[in-house]
Amino acid sequence: MNRAAHGLLRSALRARRPEFARLAGWSLVQAVPALLSGWLVARAVDDGFLAGRSAEGLGWLALLACSVLLGAWGTRRATLQLAEVVEPFRDDLVTLVTTGTLQRSARLTGPPDTAGVARLTEQVEIARESYGAIVMFVQTFSVTAVSVLLGLVVLDPALLLFVLPPLAAGLALFLLALRAMAARQRAVVLADEAIAEQVGTVADGLRDVTACGAEDVVRVRVGARIDAAADAARALARLTAVRTAALGVGGWLPIVLILAGTPWLVHGGMTTGAILGALTYVSQSLQPALRGFVQGLGGSGLWLLVTLTRILEASTPTAAAPPPGPSLSPGAVPDGPQGPHSLRRGAAPVSRPGTSRRVGPLPMPAADPPGRTQPRDGRVELRGVTFGYARSAEPVVRDLDLVLAPGTHLAVVGPSGAGKSTLASLIAGVLEPRAGRIRLGGVPVRQLDRGRLSRCRVLIPQEAYVFAGTLRENLAYLEPTATESDLDAAVHAIGAQALVRRLGGYGATVDPAVLSAGERQLIALVRALLPPARLVLLDEATCHLDPAAEAVAERAFAGRPATLIVCAHRISSALRADLVLVMDGSHCRLGTHDRLMADCALYRDLIGHWDGQGDTERPADDRELTHRKAT
Structure with a gap:
């Protein structure tokens, strides 16, 4: 299903190329400060303050302030343009979910799965927000990175030796870990859904759970789901440490290298302003853009991929069936030694009428506490x-x-x-x-x-x-x-x-x-x-x-x-x-x-509402005991 999610994203990109082109144009305006900041700082230092011309230095910095204002205007226009990309994508997802839900409803018996529909609706909103965030993060980073590299070339091509290799290494480290992070994120989402489903099922059958003495079984089962969710979250947290390492390599290592190589650069003829301009490019433009890209793709990007996969799984009529296992549906409350959920072939929690839930085998309940006993008779x-x-x-x-x-x-x-x-x-x-x-x-x-x-x-x-x-x-x-x-x-x-x-x-x-x-x-x-x-x-x-x-x-x-x-x-x-x-x-x-x-x-x-002839009731009045109180 990851391949299907990737295909859906590619089709959304192809279908809205003009909108993406306009968004890219405004992103170029947004990146003007990133393109000019280091060069303007270098001119202000070399041609202004170090040369004793403070007014000229302030003039260069005034141009930098104007570029920042221009970039802010570009950011506003890019944000407005983003809606033309995101909202049609949301509409496509809503259509997909609605079509899949109607097709499932036409095939299945029993009451509608309103919880499933609500969950899909929530996932559509998550996908919409994540998609918008990813588009902005990727577009901003791409334009900013190109602008910074061009600015470094203008200052001195030698500066690329200190910036480009660590940036490429950090990106490679992050992208290599991204697939594993997606798998961990999917495990977290599935574990959360399993908890919600289990708790909802227990709530629906709480009366029967208590009636059959299955509290210990249900407690063990729900606890197992909670433990699985905690394990999945810990595994994801351990892997996200790679994201921090990638940010350190790609965003902070270039600054360290430039500072450490300053004597060599100055000896080679590079000016103080050029070195300060390079630090400005990396610290004020490249590093924030890289941080947004890594955190966005590692957060919103994973959510987007996982939620799209879940939406496609739930909305596709030919989606694979759940793994084999016994299921529980209306018909009889198993009221036995292990309560309503423990079967010799495996079991399932009590479900609502007309539903069937597939699960794995249940653990045996713990021994009952002392003090419980058997009745003498039926009094x-x-x-x-x-x-x-x-x-x-x-x-x-x-x-x-x-x-x-x-x-x-x-x-x-x-x-x-x-x-x-x-x-x-x-x-x-x-x-x-x-x-x-x-x-x-x-x-x-x-x-x-x-x-x-x-x-x-x-x-x-x-x-x-x-x-x-x-x-x-x-x-x-x-x-x-x-x-x-x-x-x-x-x-x-x-x-x-x-x-x-x-x-x-x-x-x-x-x-x-x-x-x-x-x-x-x-x-x-x-x-x-x-x-x-x-x-x-x-x-x-x-x-x-x-x-x-x-x-x-x-x-x-x-x-x-x-x-x-x-x-x-x-x-x-x-x-x-x-x-x-x-x-x-x-x-x-x-x-x-x-x-x-x-x-x-x-x-x-x-x-008085029963005709007394055998066991035949008057169908208008006596199918159920619903008569009002006598006056």
């Missing part, structure tokens, strides 16, 4: 639990007392926003209450053994996840020792036989992108059914299934010797439960279906 106990998302906000749950005997089937119902998912997260240990305590089998949920979390409880959220791999690896992730008969029993209990046949059996490779949301939920449900968890929480985990399939799945979990809590997507889930918890803001009512029909107006209101 769920909440005492005085209060939770709010901010201290100043109204609590979502207030002073809640709830005790469920082992094996209880509880349905949690209520309007949207009533706090059903919040309650599930509290019971799972994902959220920590502001007040009160929550226990599972006598153990505080925040102290459950995260090394064996799937033996304690399984949480399936609405947005489940499926990772790239075989169907067997997806289904048996939480129970790696499951036999084929175990898989068959779980698949039959959930009602996923047709899906298994369509995918080609347990050995078939799963492509998450071609699975529907309901198929991903079926895989997640089978996965959660296999381990002997004491508590199962279904947080609208069947919302993409039809009512009949939802009923089959809930009966499969209710038939196990485990406590089952269902945050109901449909009110019909309440009819299959032993107990129903009705949530209405921070107010909750617990009871059986018959008791709540008699005592709870909100529950009657919710039930």
Whole structure:
């Protein structure tokens, strides 16, 4: 892609030759002080001050001041002309990015990669600024260097022996190191992008990371990305020392050589004014131009090359695919001994629905701290639990007392926003209450053994996840020792036989992108059914299934010797439960279906929108529990 970036820069230069020619013309005006400064200083010294004609010396210096003013005017005009070169280049990059983004969007499924688009937009602006800086640095140095060398020839050609060799050596040293510096700069950019992507992915899946006890895995993984970025930055810093050395050789060594060779030059007939003029050329014109060229090309130039390469990689429809590796996409949250990200084939962080991220294998998490243990049974106990998302906000749950005997089937119902998912997260240990305590089998949920979390409880959220791999690896992730008969029993209990046949059996490779949301939920449900968890929480985990399939799945979990809590997507889930918890803001009512029909107006209101014929809902009102509070 570096070759493609070079080609893009060359095409931009060829397409705007007239603009570059005008810019070069104004750069010549800008370089007038560089061309005349040393010669005017020499005349002021030799013909003026040393000859006892101070007025003439001041006249020569006045001409130098006029040349400086002329150069300032040329700098202004060159800067204005620069916009005619830079802005069309920016427009070309915007067109390239827009075309590539549209083509990718037409080919890919799932939500748009808005972060990627924003990153490309930022890179276009970086490329624009870097391109403008490079054009000015290169043009200014080229014109200044030629002007200085011509001025030295006018003063005395012998001066070139003291200036030209070190200047050429410094430039050669810098240009030889430039390719390696570009590689280091690219590594820094890629490392920064990897950190941003990893942190964004963790933020998107933070609830599931906490639910699955994967904090240690994620901490190790993000820490590895940060360490890689630090190593890349240190490697670049070590190499940029060459830039300082090149500046010293090309900019400072000529001054040292001229001073050291002054006796020889004077003995050869060179005047004092010529030597001072040569020092003026080097110190006031050549050295600043060289410093700008080296620092600009070594800074903005590297950024330009790297960002152009990244823009071309992201915008080209035929860009190479990422390196092979497992990816994670919607369908089932792996909630096992290593949390949601550690797979036997490698793993990936939790991604947003419809996305797929490819990464390498994850490290094993560190051992859990002492004090975490296993619950005795599936007894769920909440005492005085209060939770709010901010201290100043109204609590979502207030002073809640709830005790469920082992094996209880509880349905949690209520309007949207009533706090059903919040309650599930509290019971799972994902959220920590502001007040009160929550226990599972006598153990505080925040102290459950995260090394064996799937033996304690399984949480399936609405947005489940499926990772790239075989169907067997997806289904048996939480129970790696499951036999084929175990898989068959779980698949039959959930009602996923047709899906298994369509995918080609347990050995078939799963492509998450071609699975529907309901198929991903079926895989997640089978996965959660296999381990002997004491508590199962279904947080609208069947919302993409039809009512009949939802009923089959809930009966499969209710038939196990485990406590089952269902945050109901449909009110019909309440009819299959032993107990129903009705949530209405921070107010909750617990009871059986018959008791709540008699005592709870909100529950009657919710039930009133269900026709009671099997598991069929009225499509206009009852696909989700979104009914407003009863009055």
